[in-house]
Every structure is written in C-alpha cells, then in structure tokens.
Amino acid sequence: MISSIPKWVGDLFESALRPNAKALEISYISPQIKKIRFQGDLSKMNFEIGYANVIRVSETEYRNYSAAYYNKEKGIIDIIFHIHGNGVGSQYIDTIKTGDEIYISPPRGKKxxxxxxxxxxxxxxxxxxxxxxxxxxxxxxxxxxxxxxxxxxxxxxxxxxxxxxxxxxxxxxxxxxxxxxxxxxxxxxxxxxxxxxxxxxxxxxxxxxxxxxxxxxxxxxxxxxxxxxxxxxxxx
Ligand SMILES: Cc1cc2nc3c(=O)[nH]c(=O)nc-3n(C[C@H](O)[C@H](O)[C@H](O)COP(=O)(O)OP(=O)(O)OC[C@H]3O[C@@H](n4cnc5c(N)ncnc54)[C@H](O)[C@@H]3O)c2cc1C
Incomplete structure (x- = not known):
C-alpha cells in the first residue's frame, strides 16, 4: 500500500485530499490508546471488516487505520489509534483535538x-x-x-x-x-x-x-x- 506520495502529486490532487472529517469526540482507553469519533460524509464509503481507511498524516504521508464502528446515516466513524510515538502518523494522531478536520479516504483492502x-x-x-x-x-x-x-x-x-x-x-x-x-x-x-x-x-x-x-x-x-x-x- 502507498504510504507517501510526492508533494507535487499531493498538490495536484489537493482538492480531492482536503479535510473531509471532523473530530467529534475523543477518549483515551489508556494513555496509548486514543479513540476518536469523526463525522463526515460516509454515503459513498463501502465498509468491510478488515478494510482500512487511509488518513493523511502530513503533507506527503498517509497511514492505514481501521473503522471500529460506523454509522452511515449519522456520518459517524470511530477509529482506535495506537499512540506508539515512533512515527509521523502516531505523532499526528496524538495532536488531534475535538473540532480538528482531517482527510480520511474511503475504506479498501482485504476482507x-x-x-x-x-x-x-x-x-x-x-x-x-x-x-x-x-x-x-x-x-x-x-x-x-x-x-x-x-x-x-x-x-x-x-x-x-x-x-x-x-x-x-x-x-x-x-x-x-x-x-x-x-x-x-x-x-x-x-x-x-x-x-x-x-x-x-x-x-x-x-x-x-x-x-x-x-x-x-x-x-x-x-x-x-x-x-x-x-x-x-x-x-x-
Ligand atoms: C490494514 C491496516 C489497518 C490498520 N489499522 C490500524 C488501526 O486501526 N489503528 C492503529 O493504531 N494502527 C493501524 N494500523 C497500523 C498503522 O497503519 C501502522 O502502525 C503505521 O505504521 C503507523 O504509522 P506511523 O507513521 O505512526 O509509523 P511509521 O512511520 O509507519 O513507522 C515508524 C516507526 O514506527 C514503528 N511502528 C509503527 N507502528 C507501530 C506500533 N503499532 N507500535 C510500535 N512501533 C510502531 C515502525 O516499525 C517504524 O519503526 C493498520 C495497518 C494496516 C495495514
């Protein structure tokens, strides 16, 4: 799976990759386990167990995360993140607070x-x-x-x-x-x-x-x- 794309490609597709989900609620299950409920338009998203959503974690980096729960009508998706502190994804997710907007791709992957x-x-x-x-x-x-x-x-x-x-x-x-x-x-x-x-x-x-x-x-x-x-x- 692609985890980073050159900046010029990101710039080219900037409108497609712009923030589309807002952090509604945040809870810590442990200091390392952060659960975030996002709200956005999920109507065209196809969820399957094992599929992952790609989250844009920097200008050029993307990481895979799975939906723990979703409700298409309400436009809600819960994701449970491991804040391990070793990478750009973990560090970015650590900074997310209620009201922040981020880019989440439609889910895809292995059933x-x-x-x-x-x-x-x-x-x-x-x-x-x-x-x-x-x-x-x-x-x-x-x-x-x-x-x-x-x-x-x-x-x-x-x-x-x-x-x-x-x-x-x-x-x-x-x-x-x-x-x-x-x-x-x-x-x-x-x-x-x-x-x-x-x-x-x-x-x-x-x-x-x-x-x-x-x-x-x-x-x-x-x-x-x-x-x-x-x-x-x-x-x-
Ligand atoms: C299909 C799929 C679904 C996934 N779903 C989830 C999910 O729901 N929640 C979730 O938290 N993660 C999930 N992951 C894992 C997540 O994508 C990786 O942990 C990813 O590497 C995190 O990116 P990063 O930028 O923090 O670290 P990277 O930049 O990718 O890696 C930097 C360093 O951190 C280390 N590292 C990466 N992950 C961990 C870890 N978990 N513990 C300790 N060290 C680590 C790497 O080995 C590397 O040395 C999923 C991965 C896949 C492929």
Missing amino acids: IYDPNVKQQFIFGDETCLGVASSFLPYLKKNNHQFQFYFELDGENKNVTELLGLENFTVFPKNGSFRNEKWINNLPLFKTSEWKTAGFVLIGNVKSVQTFRKVLKNNMSGKIITQGYWLEGKKGL
Whole structure:
C-alpha cells in the first residue's frame, strides 16, 4: 500500500485530499490508546471488516487505520489509534483535538471475515483493537464460536475489557509470539477443538509470521494474515 506520495502529486490532487472529517469526540482507553469519533460524509464509503481507511498524516504521508464502528446515516466513524510515538502518523494522531478536520479516504483492502466459518480465531495487538471491535457484533449475531488472542504492552492490558470485547486472552508483548516453541505450548494446541477453525492473524509482521508457521504445522483450517506494522518499516 502507498504510504507517501510526492508533494507535487499531493498538490495536484489537493482538492480531492482536503479535510473531509471532523473530530467529534475523543477518549483515551489508556494513555496509548486514543479513540476518536469523526463525522463526515460516509454515503459513498463501502465498509468491510478488515478494510482500512487511509488518513493523511502530513503533507506527503498517509497511514492505514481501521473503522471500529460506523454509522452511515449519522456520518459517524470511530477509529482506535495506537499512540506508539515512533512515527509521523502516531505523532499526528496524538495532536488531534475535538473540532480538528482531517482527510480520511474511503475504506479498501482485504476482507477478513467469512460468515461461513463457524469457529473464528483472531490474533492481533494494539493496532487491531478497531478491527476486533468491528468483528465482535458479527461474531455474536451470526453465532460463531470465537476467541481473540492479543499481545499488548503492559499499560494496555485492560483495554480489551474497557472496549467491551469478549472471549479474549491478553498476553504481554514480550516477544513470546516470535518464539515457535512457546506458541506450540498455547492452550489452543492442547485440544483438537480449533483444528478446523478459521484463523485471522493481524498486527506485527514478525508475530503474524511466526504464529502462522506454527498454525500451519498443527491446524487444517484456513489462515488469513495481514501485517499491520514492522519494526523499522514506515507505513505498511
Ligand atoms: C490494514 C491496516 C489497518 C490498520 N489499522 C490500524 C488501526 O486501526 N489503528 C492503529 O493504531 N494502527 C493501524 N494500523 C497500523 C498503522 O497503519 C501502522 O502502525 C503505521 O505504521 C503507523 O504509522 P506511523 O507513521 O505512526 O509509523 P511509521 O512511520 O509507519 O513507522 C515508524 C516507526 O514506527 C514503528 N511502528 C509503527 N507502528 C507501530 C506500533 N503499532 N507500535 C510500535 N512501533 C510502531 C515502525 O516499525 C517504524 O519503526 C493498520 C495497518 C494496516 C495495514
């Protein structure tokens, strides 16, 4: 996905990329997790679980963020941001206050929800809290058996509960999901219950890759993956 465009291209499309959404309400789920409700014209936007909106975070930089909730009639979209402090996107989002106007693109990307898969297992980190929040109502409404695994920094360990997520297990983000042997010992692999489940792995690229490898060796269900960020890499 494109994360930056030359300034002259931005200038050329300036009118198309001008602010189109206003920050209505802001809340902090933790000091690092900022939830913003934006209002704008969503009538032509097509939302799917796993799709991302591109937000303009500087004159030339764009970053992907997912809708946690939307209401087309009211023109409302909620996004849950991880304020990690390492990049231009995070720093820009940190400065947003009520009343600010920003550019949010229509959502696009990879569909990660298959209503036909009875058992759904979802793995992610702070960047995936929005996707998880958008997933939950469908998992409940369509009577899926589901389980979330999250790797989170210590200061965010309560955010899943505060966001009203269900059936989640929170693990400390300490590199465990980069350790195949450790992953192999997870309760998930102790029974055959999840053998044919659908797996959705999102978040940190290295964790996703390692988890996928272990799942491929042990499970027969479909595995969908999408890396959301990678150490040292700008704007995935
Ligand atoms: C489809 C999709 C949906 C996404 N949805 C969301 C969402 O809803 N909420 C959300 O917060 N993020 C989401 N992300 C992730 C977000 O786009 C990335 O974290 C992005 O790199 C942030 O841009 P940045 O400018 O802050 O950092 P960048 O300039 O991209 O990166 C600079 C440095 O920061 C590091 N970095 C980037 N992200 C993190 C992080 N989370 N923790 C620690 N270090 C990091 C990079 O590794 C790099 O070293 C999504 C990504 C994708 C692909």
